[in-house]
Amino acid sequence: MSVSPVEQWLGARAGEIRGRLIPGQLLASVTWFRVGGPAELMFQPQDADDLALFFQLLPAEVPVTVVGLGSNLLVRDGGIDGVVIRLPMKGFGQVSHLGGTRLLAGASVPDKKLAEFAAKHAIAGFSFLTGIPGALGGALRMNAGAHGGELKDLVRKVFAVNRQGVQLELSLEDMGYAYRHSSAGADLIFTGAELEGTAGDEDDIRAQMAEVVAHREKAQPIREKTGGSTFKNPEGTSAWKVVDAAGCRGFCVGGAKMSDLHCNFMLNTGDASAHDLETLGESVRAKALAATGIKLEWEIKRLGKFVDAPIEPFLGKES
Ligand SMILES: Cc1cc2nc3c(=O)[nH]c(=O)nc-3n(C[C@H](O)[C@H](O)[C@H](O)COP(=O)(O)OP(=O)(O)OC[C@H]3O[C@@H](n4cnc5c(N)ncnc54)[C@H](O)[C@@H]3O)c2cc1C
Structure with missing residues (x-):
C-alpha cells in the first residue's frame, strides 16, 4: 500500500x-x-x-x-x-489601517483590494496595484510594478517564515529589491507586510485608478489565460519591441500564442499545455536573439517537472 x-x-x-x-x-x-x-x-x-x-x-x-x-x-x-x-485568504487576507499613511496587510490580500483600501483612507502611492492581478506575497517577491510605481516604494517591513520554521521581520534593505526581483532568501515565505504611502486626496486617487484600469482594458489581454509580461524589459528598450522586431507577434506553438494585442503576453488559447507555452517562450527568445542580438530574460517564473522531453525551441512558421 x-x-x-x-x-x-x-x-x-x-x-x-x-x-x-x-x-x-x-x-x-x-x-x-x-x-x-x-x-x-x-x-x-x-x-x-x-x-x-x-x-x-x-x-x-x-x-x-x-x-x-x-x-x-x-x-x-x-x-x-x-x-x-x-496562503489562504482566511488567516492571511486581512488589511488594516495603522494610522497616518501606514497599512498592515496579509500576504493573500489581492493587490486590487490593497489599492482600494488605500484609496478609501486617502493614501496615495498604491494606485498602480489596481491593475496587477496577484496578491501581496507575489508582489513582494516580484517587486511588482507598473505606471512608474513598484512595491519597493511602499514596503517598510515584511513578515516571513523561513524553512526552519522561524518567524522573521525583514527591513526594506533586507528585501534586496531590483527590477522585478528581490534577493531576500529564496526559502522565505512572506506572510504579510507593513506598507506606507503618502497623504493624498481620495477623488484624485480614484481618478488615477480609473486611468490604470482604462489603460489595461485597451492595451492588455486581461481576460485571457495569460501570465502577464513574459519577458523582463531589457536595458534601454521594451521587451514587446524586441518580440515584435523578431516577427513573433501572434506566433503560435500548439495552443500557445504571443498575443496580437500585447506581444509580450503569452496566451493559452484553449488547450495549450505548459510544454507548449514554455516552447513558445524559448522559441521567441531564440528568434529574438537571432533578429536583434538581445537575450530576453523570463519574467514569468517557471516551476516543476517536465512530463515529456525538456524544451526544444521551435523556429518554424505557425504550427
Ligand atoms: C493580466 C496580467 C497583468 C499583469 N500585469 C503586471 C504588471 O503590470 N506589473 C507586474 O509587476 N506584474 C504584472 N503581472 C504579473 C503578476 O500579476 C505579478 O507578478 C504578481 O505580483 C504576482 O502575484 P501572484 O500572487 O499571482 O504570485 P504568483 O504568480 O503565484 O507567484 C509569483 C512569484 O512569487 C512567489 N510568491 C508568491 N507568494 C509568495 C509568498 N507569500 N512568499 C514568497 N514568495 C511568494 C512565487 O513563488 C513566485 O516566484 C500581470 C499578470 C497578468 C496575468
Whole structure:
C-alpha cells in the first residue's frame, strides 16, 4: 500500500497541523494560464504559527515551493515535487489601517483590494496595484510594478517564515529589491507586510485608478489565460519591441500564442499545455536573439517537472 506524503513526512504529528493538507492538488486550478500538473502535497496554513510549526516538522530534504494567485507562474505539466504552500485568504487576507499613511496587510490580500483600501483612507502611492492581478506575497517577491510605481516604494517591513520554521521581520534593505526581483532568501515565505504611502486626496486617487484600469482594458489581454509580461524589459528598450522586431507577434506553438494585442503576453488559447507555452517562450527568445542580438530574460517564473522531453525551441512558421 502506498504511503501518503502526509504520513511519510509528518507521521504521527500531522494532527498538530491546523491548516489544510491536500495530496495531489492539481495546480492548473490555481494558475492564470490554467496549466500545470499536481503538487505532491499542498499545504494551506491557518496562520503564521501553523506554517512555522509545519516547517519544524517537515524533514529538511523535502522541497518547498510557494505560490500566490498564480498570475506570474508557468507550472510544468509534471507538477511539483514536495510541498506547495498556498496562503489562504482566511488567516492571511486581512488589511488594516495603522494610522497616518501606514497599512498592515496579509500576504493573500489581492493587490486590487490593497489599492482600494488605500484609496478609501486617502493614501496615495498604491494606485498602480489596481491593475496587477496577484496578491501581496507575489508582489513582494516580484517587486511588482507598473505606471512608474513598484512595491519597493511602499514596503517598510515584511513578515516571513523561513524553512526552519522561524518567524522573521525583514527591513526594506533586507528585501534586496531590483527590477522585478528581490534577493531576500529564496526559502522565505512572506506572510504579510507593513506598507506606507503618502497623504493624498481620495477623488484624485480614484481618478488615477480609473486611468490604470482604462489603460489595461485597451492595451492588455486581461481576460485571457495569460501570465502577464513574459519577458523582463531589457536595458534601454521594451521587451514587446524586441518580440515584435523578431516577427513573433501572434506566433503560435500548439495552443500557445504571443498575443496580437500585447506581444509580450503569452496566451493559452484553449488547450495549450505548459510544454507548449514554455516552447513558445524559448522559441521567441531564440528568434529574438537571432533578429536583434538581445537575450530576453523570463519574467514569468517557471516551476516543476517536465512530463515529456525538456524544451526544444521551435523556429518554424505557425504550427
Ligand atoms: C493580466 C496580467 C497583468 C499583469 N500585469 C503586471 C504588471 O503590470 N506589473 C507586474 O509587476 N506584474 C504584472 N503581472 C504579473 C503578476 O500579476 C505579478 O507578478 C504578481 O505580483 C504576482 O502575484 P501572484 O500572487 O499571482 O504570485 P504568483 O504568480 O503565484 O507567484 C509569483 C512569484 O512569487 C512567489 N510568491 C508568491 N507568494 C509568495 C509568498 N507569500 N512568499 C514568497 N514568495 C511568494 C512565487 O513563488 C513566485 O516566484 C500581470 C499578470 C497578468 C496575468
